[in-house]
Amino acid sequence: MTRLLLLLTLLGVWSCQEPQQKNKPVSISGEIVNPTDPFVILYKGEQPIDSARLDEQNRFELRIDSLESGLYNFYHRPEFQYIYIEQGDSMQIRLNTVAFDESLVFSGSGEVVNNFLIDFFLESESEENLIREALVPMEPEAFSAKLDSLKVRNISQLEELNSEFPITEGAYHTAQASILYKDYYYREKYPFWHRKMIADAEGVHELPKDFYAYRSEVSYDDLSLTFLKPYHDFMVFHIGNLAYTSCKKACVIDKEEVRDQLHFNQHQLKLIDSLVTGDELRDNLFRTVAFDYLLKYDSEENLEVFMTDFLSRSENNRHFHEIEALSEAIRNLSPDQQLPELMVENSDGNLQSLQELAGTGPVVFYFWSGPQQHHLANITRRVRSLNEEYRDYRFVGICLRTEKARWKSMLASYSLDPENQYWAEDFENFAHTLVVYHPYKSIVAKDGKIVDGFANLNTSF
Template structure:
């Protein structure tokens, strides 16, 4: 009787701590060690499903009445990672932000596939360094090495499937991540092989080198945000556009004719991809990549015209249009935007005021990126010595104002050449700061070069 009661107690305890197997709700919780902010956001694609704030023990909990089974991701800014959710899951995580991905561990129902995904993510990061050294190999040898890497991962996945009976959906998602992740190396091979060997032309490839392309699924619903799948699509479409143009368009220098190359990519996406999330994201990627290369105003206008024709209802259209208008405002001979900065005595001053009298170079730094701060400070010191006709003005971003003042003093910077921005989003969006080494050259409130680089433009 005592043994029976003990067993009954165990059964009751376990059953009370688990969800009913037929429940459609999902419980997602965890603990964040050394948190970098006060919340965790759960996403399905680019849609936030719920936000949970950390309690006094740095724990959070999210409960959803139902869930679309499949790939999700959670964000604890500035980091994020996958979580695969199915109906009835009750899953917890623990991580330390000092080693975010390496420390991430899942427990509970659904732990097997999620821990496997973390293992694959870390394996992919280590694998990239290994594969980089393999690009010098001959094509057939390289392909055999990549096949071996893929087969080892697929074998591990099959073992997981056999041992823990993970769902078919979870298995298919993980398999796609493995396969498309290794296909990326095959797409990159011609370019890296030429770079590693110094060959003048692309190496001739065996007829079966790209046989896997016969099985590409451009409309794999639910995988638009799976990095290996999405990154493969970017590599593949770039490769196809480049090689196709070389074959059909004649003697065109694609590196210098970005408009021509990126129009090829737009039309290729339009012809191959129908799944709406992937299609929108790929169109966005091409637009962002091209626009941030800062072509001339006429060319970007022609690009945007084609973009609107092919993807005018894109879910990211507002973001793309804002970037386009911002880049137009930063073209030569345009007036500097009206932005307010603050001096070391906290007096407001406009960006245009600081460019009065002589050619001025604005550069940017942050107290949260000390390595970059030290490097750019050394670079600016050299430029000041070599180009005395310029006035170099540092603009600080995303730093507490008192810490900013302390950094100026401790690093012997001239207060008259340093200014602080209080609205990070406004200044980065308005001035199109996508590169930490960006510079802006202006005089008397008028832009000379809105997309200079402090290491390449002088």
């Protein structure tokens, strides 16, 4: 929290909201360094609230007369981050898309809670690996004690911050929930992480009777937290954990493959239906289960059974058309199907279809994007290794979610062979048609037809 406390010391107290601010419009302005899109868009859940075009200095301003206090999403394609807004806020944002989250800084009214949230988000990202490596090997009692200490530290920091720079009750609730549900998430994950790290473990270890005591504090209907990442991440794994317990009692399972099996995912659907009441959270959790299962497609028969069960519990799901489109796209990527008629552009600006690129010899298509530079470095090393081992294959990279000029500059920066690199303009169409939801997703094709529509660069070769 050093960055946050220093910033607040320099800028002073902006968060003390005067009563008359409730009648003032909301103003959100700022600057984006190295923009990747001409616009910024503000979303409430999945609904766009307002948008603004960047000017010649890459600055923008959003002005909203009236809104409901709570979490919103600030979106600058292809990146987004949530932001807590209250009526009357006048906030400035500055970021650099090269390191979108790491460079994001808020100033003005509302800065206290938003800088806390972004700092906690970044801290949690680096913290998870440390927890897995240092704490997960511990026995349950020791693990819980360490997490208790971490939670107390984080809550104390929030309380100290609130004492010096008071924030509203709603803002405090959101910040506190970030801490608590991240803590709950680690506790839900622990038995499965621990089992994997202990080679001779059989099943999930027996836990102390009070290990899941925090579950009595879980809210399944807190609408204000629906789009808060720690809350959503917890709910996803919590439902899966409960489903695993149900499966152990009611089903014959292979513990290594249970999450891929139809009956396990049906347990998840049943639990969401019985526990979760908020419409948006229900729909989002149903969608998560559907995507996770469909992307592990095993048979047409099971797909139909799953979809029938899904529809019986979530008939009016707002994501239904997306889920239906995914199931159809999966069928279209079956072996011996023709590659979809999608066009890509080479470094000379010439268009070619995927079928043309796979016209002779076996081809492996893989995907990357400019903002995910760590992933690009990893995937580049992997492809160079595969090129040495599979000399009969042509490995073709397709860049998504990146401006053309930036893509071209990255070819040189990463020493990528322009002959085997292509750029796709329509990310949404590519992602949906080719089911690009995994970072190492690849497609093996030959003679314009699909050999394996769901290959993985790390595990399939």
